[in-house]
């Protein structure tokens with residue numbers, strides 16, 4: 032029996048659909064309905080939901096903020112938080128399937144020359160054996176290019192929001208991005224520090240422009 036990856040209730044589908052090769056969904060309908068897509072007015076640069084279409088204060092304050100623009104798909108609510116935690120720390124590739132179609136559509140819209148995963152620091156990758164960003168790219172049927180690597184650093188999650196906004200560069204370019212537009216894919220957009228630092232490293236590699244698609248956007 033197939034079970035929902037979040038609540039573990041059964042997600043069995045009609046036997047006739049299964050007969051025709053339909054795979055049971057990774058989430059039950061109740062869990063799926065708790066994920067909320069972002070719609071309505073948002074910041075033109077970072078996709079933060081706003082009262083009206085504008086540029087948010089964080090983006091206004093950020094140097095060179097127009098070099099990178101972000102699109103986020105879902106609100107980072109409790110359900111999304113549980114889903115992403117499970118995805119990241121347990122390496123359930125099946126969870127990346129939930130977002131595959133949305134990412135594919137957003138990537139088509141972004142129309143960049145190259146797609147690149149946000150890399151993990153070597154020790155983090157060794158510990159997790161899984162880069163969620165690469166999984167999202169792979170399951171969306173896109174081809175990622177290794178354009179960036181990441182130095183070892185203190186755990187981002189242990190820092191305060193203010194510290195993260197002022198983070199030192201941890202990414203460096205390893206591939207040829209000269210003259211290209213690059214699409215970064217990642218799971219969560221919080222302060223945007225990670226995406227901006229990755230974009231800076233791509234700019235250093237000569238990238239023409241950078242866009243990002245993040246599955247979830249925290250509201251703060």
Ligand SMILES: [Zn+2]
Nearest residue numbers: 035038059062
């Ligand atoms: Zn469920």
Ligand SMILES: [Zn+2]
Nearest residue numbers: 074077087090
């Ligand atoms: Zn913004």
